[in-house]
Amino acid sequence: MTTRNGPGQDGPDPGLDALMRERRHLTNLAYRLLGSLAEAEDAVQETYTRWYAMSREQQDAIECPGAWLTTVAGRICLNMLGSARARRETYVGEWIPEPLPDRTEWISGRPGGATPDPADRVTLDESVSMAFLVVLDSMTPAERVAFVLHDVFCHPFAEVAEIVGRSPAACRQLASSARRRVRESRGPASPTARQAGIVKDFKRAWEAKDIGALIGLLDPDATATADGGGLALTFLNPIEGGERIAHAWAEIARRRPDDMAFLERTVNGRPGLVAQQDGATVTVFAFDVVDDRIKHIWVIRNPEKLRHWPTT
Secondary structure, X not given: OOEOOOOOOOOEOOOHHHHHHHHHHHHHHHHHHXXXXXXXXXXXXXXXXXXXXXXXXXXXXXXXXXXXXXXXXXXXXXXXXXXXXXXXXXXXXXXXXXXXXXXXXXXXXXXXXXXXXXXXXXXXXXXXXXXXXXXXXXXXXXXXXHHHHHXXXXXXXHHHHHHHOOOHHHHHHHHHHHHHHHHHHOOOEOOHHHHHHHHHHHHHHHHOOOHHHXXXXXXXXXXXXXXXXXXXXXXXXXXXXXXXXXXXXXXXXXXXXXXXXXXXXXXXXXXXXXXXXXXXXXXXXXXXXXXXXXXXXXXXXXXXXXXXXXXX
């Protein structure tokens, strides 16, 4: 793509390809800030809309379009975070960030293997693990923006200040407070291969309805949280305690439909499980494994958060 389509913008634009290549960076940033791929896409689209609303002269006056796009996207996300807090007051049950599949698993589940999708633009690393996103969601909007921009994407505090609307010193304090929250919430995570083995053992014990084995895999203080958004049946309040979770999961296994299959899949870059029925993903299970015990289970059943998961 080398031509403009915006109003009042004629002639070839050799820098347009470079401008559009920023979309991956912006999508990665917005997803980490918002915890929702749909909202991230909205934020990125609004960012480009504002760029193309400017005249050619205004665009040419911007020395670094990529930095401009990041600044605008950050401000849009900051505003969306404030609105999201108000909306979640009326959300049915618990709100959990939107889970993402591994790219290879996502591609293998789509006809032709190469259908464009915004999920393909998100790099799955430690900063999008479900445990990390849940901690980010506990922060104030300003803390979250300052921390993600500086600690995850390495933007200097002078740039962060332009986005947050506070001084660089204030942004440094915001990031420090957020960093402390992350540090306090984390235990010694098990290696990924070990996590995969524990999730596999959990699946095996779950399908066998082996309550004793489930209890042995769960931390005594484990919690399970579900998100149905009022659109899918699930438990509304978190289940606390490994023993209670084991009994609840055994009951789920007893009520499991004959045509439902539990599959081992990658969830936000970590070993997880999905439930598929008639080839469609109906539930995603994300795990936080600490000291070789399952500390948290997040159950996402809201169908609006599962649109990017494969259908086989």
